[in-house]
Amino acid sequence: xxxxxxxxxxxxxxxxxxxxxxxxxxxxxxxxxxxxxxxxxxxxxxxxxxxxxxxxxxxxxxxxxxxxxxxxxxxxxxxxxxxxxxxxxxxxxxxxxxxxxxxxxxxxxxxxxxxxxxxxxxxxxxxxxxxxxxxxxxxxxxxxxxxxxxxxxxxxxxxxxxxxxxxxxxxxxxxxxxxxxxxxxxxxxxxxxxxxxxxxxxxxxxxxxxxxxxxxxxxxxxxxxxxxxxxxxxxxxxxxxxxxxxxxxxxxxxxxxxxxxxxxxxxxxxxxxxxxxxxxxxxxxxxxxxxxxxxxxxxxxxxxxxxxxxxxxxxxxxxxxxxxxxxxxxxxxxxxxxxxxxxxxxxxxxxxxxxxxxxxxxxxxxxxxxxxxxxxxxxxxxxxxxxxxxxxxxxxxxxxxxxxxxxxxxxxxxxxxxxxxxxxxxxxxxxx
Amino acid sequence: xxxxxxxxxxxxxxxxxxxxxxxxxxxxxxxxxxxxxxxxxxxxxxxxxxxxxxxxxxxxxxxxxxxxxxxxxxxxxxxxxxxxxxxxxxxxxxxxxxxxxxxxxxxxxxxxxxxxxxxxxxxxxxxxxxxxxxxxxxxxxxxxxxxxxxxxxxxxxxxxxxxxxxxxxxxxxxxxxxxxxxxxxxxxxxxxxxxxxxxxxxxxxxxx
Amino acid sequence: xxxxxxxxxxxxxxxxxxxxxxxxxxxxxxxxxxxxxxxxxxxxxxxxxxxxxxxxxxxxxxxxxxxxxxxxxxxxxxxxxxxxxxxxxxxxxxxxxxxxxxxxxxxxxxxxxxxxxxxxxxxxxxxxxxxxxxxxxxxxxxxxxxxxxxxxxxxxxxxxxxxxxxxxxxxxxxxxxxxxxxxxxxxxxxxxxxxxxxxxxxxxxxxxxxxxxxxxxxxxxxxxxxxxxxxxxxxxxxxxxxxxxxxxxxxxxxx
Numbered sequence: 001x002x003x004x005x006x007x008x009x010x011x012x013x014x015x016x017x018x019x020x021x022x023x024x025x026x027x028x029x030x031x032x033x034x035x036x037x038x039x040x041x042x043x044x045x046x047x048x049x050x051x052x053x054x055x056x057x058x059x060x061x062x063x064x065x066x067x068x069x070x071x072x073x074x075x076x077x078x079x080x081x082x083x084x085x086x087x088x089x090x091x092x093x094x095x096x097x098x099x100x101x102x103x104x105x106x107x108x109x110x111x112x113x114x115x116x117x118x119x120x121x122x123x124x125x126x127x128x129x130x131x132x133x134x135x136x137x138x139x140x141x142x143x144x145x146x147x148x149x150x151x152x153x154x155x156x157x158x159x160x161x162x163x164x165x166x167x168x169x170x171x172x173x174x175x176x177x178x179x180x181x182x183x184x185x186x187x188x189x190x191x192x193x194x195x196x197x198x199x200x201x202x203x204x205x206x207x208x209x210x211x212x213x214x215x216x217x218x219x220x221x222x223x224x225x226x227x228x229x230x231x232x233x234x235x236x237x238x239x240x241x242x243x244x245x246x247x248x249x250x251x252x253x254x255x256x257x258x259x260x261x262x263x264x265x266x267x268x269x270x271x272x273x274x275x276x277x278x279x280x281x282x283x284x285x286x287x288x289x290x291x292x293x294x295x296x297x298x299x300x301x302x303x304x305x306x307x308x309x310x311x312x313x314x315x316x317x318x319x320x321x322x323x324x325x326x327x328x329x330x331x332x333x334x335x336x337x338x339x340x341x342x343x344x345x346x347x348x349x350x351x352x353x354x355x356x357x358x359x360x361x362x363x364x365x366x367x368x369x370x371x372x373x374x375x376x377x378x379x380x381x382x383x384x385x386x387x388x389x390x391x392x393x394x395x396x397x398x399x400x401x402x403x404x405x406x407x408x409x410x411x412x413x414x415x416x417x418x419x420x421x422x423x424x425x426x427x428x429x430x431x432x
Numbered sequence: 433x434x435x436x437x438x439x440x441x442x443x444x445x446x447x448x449x450x451x452x453x454x455x456x457x458x459x460x461x462x463x464x465x466x467x468x469x470x471x472x473x474x475x476x477x478x479x480x481x482x483x484x485x486x487x488x489x490x491x492x493x494x495x496x497x498x499x500x501x502x503x504x505x506x507x508x509x510x511x512x513x514x515x516x517x518x519x520x521x522x523x524x525x526x527x528x529x530x531x532x533x534x535x536x537x538x539x540x541x542x543x544x545x546x547x548x549x550x551x552x553x554x555x556x557x558x559x560x561x562x563x564x565x566x567x568x569x570x571x572x573x574x575x576x577x578x579x580x581x582x583x584x585x586x587x588x589x590x591x592x593x594x595x596x597x598x599x600x601x602x603x604x605x606x607x608x609x610x611x612x613x614x615x616x617x618x619x620x621x622x623x624x625x626x627x628x629x630x631x632x633x634x635x636x637x638x639x640x
Numbered sequence: 641x642x643x644x645x646x647x648x649x650x651x652x653x654x655x656x657x658x659x660x661x662x663x664x665x666x667x668x669x670x671x672x673x674x675x676x677x678x679x680x681x682x683x684x685x686x687x688x689x690x691x692x693x694x695x696x697x698x699x700x701x702x703x704x705x706x707x708x709x710x711x712x713x714x715x716x717x718x719x720x721x722x723x724x725x726x727x728x729x730x731x732x733x734x735x736x737x738x739x740x741x742x743x744x745x746x747x748x749x750x751x752x753x754x755x756x757x758x759x760x761x762x763x764x765x766x767x768x769x770x771x772x773x774x775x776x777x778x779x780x781x782x783x784x785x786x787x788x789x790x791x792x793x794x795x796x797x798x799x800x801x802x803x804x805x806x807x808x809x810x811x812x813x814x815x816x817x818x819x820x821x822x823x824x825x826x827x828x829x830x831x832x833x834x835x836x837x838x839x840x841x842x843x844x845x846x847x848x849x850x851x852x853x854x855x856x857x858x859x860x861x862x863x864x865x866x867x868x869x870x871x872x873x874x875x876x877x878x879x880x881x882x883x884x885x886x887x888x889x890x891x892x893x894x895x
Contacts, residue, residue, distance in 0.1 A: 289666055296662045296821070303665040305773055305816075307789035312697060314665045314789065351667050353655070359698045445737050450715060479762035512762075551861060553764040553809045555840045556643030557686060557893040577644060577893040579717060581740075581764045583809070599643065622717045622739055624681075624895065 012412070012419035012426065019429075022413035023333065024055030029416070029430040032067035035344040036357045036432055039067070040334045040416065043216045046230055047187045048239045048264055052178050059215035069215040073348040081285055087224070088283035092125045095204045095276075102130040102156075104204040107193040109133050109319050110147030112288065113208040115295040117280050118155050121206060129206075132196055134189035135161040136320035137171065137181075138375060142304050143319025153299035158196065162188055165386065166258045170242045171322075172380045172399065173252065177243030179333060179411040181380070182326045184242050187262045191231050195265045198273045209281035209288075214345075224282035228275075232267035239263060253390050287349045288316060310338035310367040312360050316345075324369035325376050332408050335416045335428050337365035361432050373401070434458040434635070435470040437497070439487045442476030442513070443621070450621040454632045464496050471505055472638050473497060477512025481521040481537060481584065484512050485529060494530055501532060506612045506638035508631075514608065514615030515586055523584050533610045535588025543585070543602040550600040553583040557623070560595040560606050567594060567609060567637050569630065576626035578606070578618040586617065614638070644893045645885055646686035646864035647878050648719075649871050650844060651676060652693045656706050660872055661693060662820035664771065664788025670872050674709050680871065681714035683878045684895050688718050689742075689812070689842070689866050691769075693787050695723025696745040704736050711737025721769050721812070725750065730757055734765070742767040742812055745785040748792050751806060758807030767842075768808040772796050772829055773816040781829060788816045797836050804839055811841040812866065818846025822869050825852050827859075834861055842866050850876060850884040857888040 011020055021027055023042070030039045042056040060068045097103040104121060106129045108114020114131065121127045131150070136143065151157050170184035193205050207226060210216075233239060239246055241262050249259065280286070292315040295301035303314040309324040310331070317323055327338035343357035352360070369376065380399035384391040391397045396406075409426075417426045436447060438460045451458050458474070459466060467473060475497065477484050488494040501507050509517050518529040521537035529537070544550050557577035565574070580597060585604040594607040597617065608615040614634060620627035651673050652659050658673040659666075670676070677688050688710065692703045701723055711718055720733050721742025730741050746753055747768070758766050771784040783792045783799040792799060800811055813833055815826035823846050830843050844866035856862055870876055882892040 289668075293662055293666055293668055303663050306784075306791060307786075312789060314663075356694070356698055363697075443734060443739060445711065445735060446715070446739070449712065453715070478765060479760060483760065549861060551838055551840050551863070553840065554643065555764065555810055556646055556863060558643050580643070581717070581809075583762075583764060619717070619739075622715060624716050626895075628715060 009419050011414040012417055014418040014420070014429075016414070016418075019414035019418075021415040022411070024058075025334070025413060025415065026058065027415060029335070030061055030065055031432050032061065032070060032344075033065045034070040034354065035067060035347045036340050036354070036361050037067045037069065037215065037344050038334075038336060038340075038432070041067075041215060041336050042334060043214075044211050047183065047190060048233055048241070050178065050180075050183060051240045051243045057216075067215055069213060069344065070348060072212050076285065079285075084283045088280075089125065091204075091224075091278070091283075092121075092127055096127055098128075100128075102128050102200070102202050104129050104206055105193050105197050105202050106131045106206050107133070107189070108150075108208075109136055110143065110150040111317060111319060112292045112295045112301055112315055115146075115150050115153070115299045115301055116291040117206055117208050118150070119153065119295065119299055120284070121280075122154065129155065130200070130202060131155045131157045132193055133157060133159045134185070134192045135159060137167065137185060137322040138320065138372070138379060140304070140319055140321055142302055146301055146319065149300040149302070160192060160261075162261055163258065166254065168379055169252060169254065169382065169387070169390065170262070172382055172394075173244060173249075174242035175329075175380060175399075175407060179329050179407065180243075180326075181322055181329065184262055185322070187241060187264075191262070191264045194231055194270060194275055194277065197275045198265060198269050201273065203274055203276050205275065205277045206280050207277065208279070209286040210279040213281065213286065214341075224278045226277040226279060228267060228270055228277065231264045232270050233264045234267060236263055252393055288345055289349060289351050292316075307364075308338065309369050309371055311342045311364050312339065313342045316342055321372040321375060322379075324372055328366065328369050329411070331366035333411055333413065335431075337361075337367070339364040340432075358432050377401070377404075433470040434472045434474055435467045436460045436474045436476065437467075437493055437513075438462045439484070439491050439493050441484045441487055442478055444476060446619075446621040447474065447476055447510075450628055450631065454628050454635075456632070456635060462491055462493060464492075467493075467496055467500060472635060473500060473505055473507045475507060475509040475513035475516065477510065477514075477516060479512060481512055481515055481523045481529070482525060482527040485516060485521075485527050488516065488530070498530060498532065501613060504612055506614070507532070508614045508616065508634065508638070510616045510621075511582065511619055514617050515584060517608075517613060517615050518586055518588065521584065532613050533588060533592055533608060533615070535586055535592070537584050538587050540583055540585050540599070540604070543604060544600065548600060550602075553581060554597075554599050555581045558597050558599070558606075558618075561598060561603065562595045563590075563593050565594070567607070567614070567634055569633050569637075573626065573629045573633060576623075576630075578620065578623040578627060578630070580606075580618045582617065586615065612638075643863070644686075644891045645862065646842070647684075647881055647885075647892070648687045648689050648842060648864055648866040649676070649680040649685050649878070650689045650691065650866040650868040652691050652868065653703065653706065653722075654692070654694045655702070658872070659693070660820060660869055661787075664693075664784075664816050664819060666820075667694070673706060674713060676872065677710045678713040680878060681716060684882060684893070685714075685716060685878050686864070686893060687716055688714060689844075690718060690720050690722075691742070692720075692722025696725075696786050697789075699723070701729055701732070704732060707733065707738060708736045719767055719812070721767070725753065727753075727756055727760065730761065734761065740765045740767050740810065742769040744769040744771065745787075747803065748785055751802075754803055754806040754808055758809070763807045763809035766808045767810045767812050768800065768803045769812045769814070770796055770799060771814055771816050772826075772833075774829075781832070784816060796833060800833075800837055804837070808839070810839060811837065813841050813843050814866075815845030819844070820869055821846050822848050822873075822875075824848040825856065825865070827855050830856065830859060830862070834859060840864070844868070850881065853881065853884050853888055853890070857885075857890055
């Protein structure tokens with residue numbers, strides 16, 4: 001195994017009681033007693049600050065080993081949703097234009113959540129939403145159909161497709177530096193709606209669920225407003241994309257023209273235009289599977305014709321082929337794959353018992369992204385034909401399975417993984 | 433007292449439920465003594481004839497049943513139980529039956545021409561065509577539908593046939609009788625209320 | 641056709657609750673399966689189809705209790721499917737009220753299972769459950785398994801014929817695309833499949849309203865229809881379906 005010899009397998013001995021810990025993760029691995037999350041789960045952060053050296057903000061577990069996402073879920077059971085709805089109605093009344101102009105923005109790609117949000121805002125709360133989409137890396141066949149079905153069910157849509165060469169290069173660099181294929185996309189996708197809001201003078205932006213549902217720090221659950229810090233910056237010099245600073249990205253031929261779409265808006269601009277970003281999930285009890293049924297019946301949303309890689313689910317986040325690789329990387333870095341995410345959410349919402357969730361995690365988590373492998377590798381390859389001399393900046397410009405393996409083994413935290421000499425493979429030290 | 437023969441073959445669960453519903457006392461047994469003591473014997477059966485007849489011989493129940501029938505006890509065979517009354521069956525080889533009514537068990541397709549569209553097994557509800565009514569079944573019962581699910585049928589002498597089932601354009605025996613031996617090709621126990629009524633009337637006939 | 645068209649309510653269950661998936665996804669709860677089964681039996685259902693939609697996913701079999709309880713309430717045939725992968729699983733079900741069993745996922749990994757089961761119980765008790773998904777690119781229907789989650793790689797007629805040879809007696813053909821959607825029975829699928837297959841087939845998936853009966857009245861050898869959403873969401877009832885069928889000169893069993 002010439003590939004594995006390149007790495008210091010000493011770090012991955014089963015018997016090591018003090019293995020190295022990457023990413024600032026907690027040493028002891030614990031699992032939530034209610035859902036399937038482990039305490040290694042990272043929370044979302046200000047993406048433009050995301051670099052390999054930065055310690056990740058983490059989900060919190062209490063003394064009873066219940067995670068913060070489950071606590072929020074319990075707390076939500078006590079909420080008076082009628083009151084919350086009243087607040088939504090007041091908010092809509094405040095912003096509704098009734099003159100043919102758009103009065104709110106709903107970001108999305110044609111998934112069940114954005115379909116649901118735009119549908120009720122338009123048909124129940126009589127708003128005039130403009131839906132906005134930052135194009136997925138590579139649309140799945142069914143994702144594309146759902147996107148068109150979304151528009152067909154009665155919405156205007158503003159689709160922005162970034163320069164594929166730039167997105168490919170950034171995605172590849174992100175894999176190299178932080179083993180995170182989605183990071184640049186997340187920046188583009190997150191900053192696009194508020195920037196469009198500023199440009200088109202549409203003050204109100206509606207996101208769907210609140211990230212505290214997934215464990216983010218709970219300051220945010222008591223308000224419907226999304227903290228503007230998430231997508232604004234004072235100084236562009238502070239920005240990291242793909243784990244690199246702007247002047248480092250110059251080395252790869254990426255200049256301000258290429259990168260400005262990935263920059264967050266300036267906070268003064270947001271404040272000047274009075275951009276108001278809200279979570280619909282504050283006003284309406286957000287239940288993803290319920291939303292799935294709703295949009296299937298009302299907007300012609302179609303679940304995928306097969307389960308997604310790494311999970312059992314067919315309705316959650318099914319539009320981007322890059323997802324398959326993304327969840328593989330989270331499994332490598334944190335021991336948390338797609339099935340963990342899907343089961344955790346469904347356990348909290350009552351569609352799975354914890355026992356069922358555990359079985360599903362054991363069955364599907366960390367599944368190798370076979371199905372779109374070829375296309376994804378082509379996307380990540382910085383070939384000479386397309387990229388010219390930039391291709392030479394990469395020791396291994398062509399991305400293939402062997403190269404993925406080399407890269408994968410760089411990012412496994414030794415405190416999560418050990419190397420089984422007999423079967424010649426890496427195994428999680430502690431699984432659910 | 434009705435003895436339901438327990439020989440490892442047959443959906444006894446539903447038969448028990450049915451007899452309970454009509455208030456008939458029964459016992460599920462393979463004991464010679466109990467069978468000798470009862471006046472009605474019910475022989476259920478699902479699955480393959482070969483396996484069923486092998487099990488009857490293995491448990492000696494074939495001899496016990498024949499002995500009791502000779503004594504005049506009533507024997508009601510249902511589905512494969514009815515087929516077992518015959519001399520032999522051609523299902524997956526040649527297998528010997530109880531030989532209590534002369535005839536053989538053959539595949540339904542033997543009845544039809546090659547061009548015929550009939551599908552096998554025959555599955556579903558069908559009305560019976562009564563040829564005679566020796567069993568004194570009430571009119572309102574005998575014009576109901578009963579559940580058939582089988583690929584083999586009983587080929588026997590007309591004189592034993594009480595009622596036929598018409599499947600596509602051919603008929604085959606659904607109820608047969610020779611003195612104290614009765615055969616039902618369909619499943620009375622899963623033919624709804626009609627099935628319950630029918631078995632109740634046949635049992636009453638057997639009691640007299 | 642001399643056997644009557646059977647109308648079979650379909651009960652998808654998970655953890656003893658009646659649920660209704662949409663295109664084989666989701667576990668929306670509808671109510672107590674025993675109550676529904678009893679109601680359908682009283683309303684002239686011909687059989688009851690009970691599918692445990694998560695058994696193969698969790699590799700478990702916890703439905704014996706519910707089958708027993710439903711079986712006590714009805715005296716019509718019960719078909720049970722979901723996660724059946726051994727002779728023992730089948731034994732257990734037949735002992736506790738099942739009249740027929742339906743298999744799918746286990747059959748791909750273990751084709752011999754069909755042979756073993758049909759040798760012991762007779763092929764008339766063994767139903768192959770085909771989850772048919774249209775592949776529009778290649779213009780055919782593929783058989784899925786694991787409750788619409790995985791591919792078998794087989795085209796549906798090919799899959800059916802292979803298993804008929806091994807000893808199945810009946811087929812349950814469900815349209816994955818239409819199931820749970822109330823957009824109508826997939827007539828193209830039914831037409832395509834029925835005239836190539838020599839054993840009785842129950843068609844299922846998407847029945848929308850009584851007019852679907854009109855659409856299928858000319859399909860030869862349509863043996864049975866299984867209905868889910870249309871009944872569970874109380875948009876019509878079995879007697880109405882049967883009377884409608886009678887109107888179109890289709891033979892049905894009416895109590």
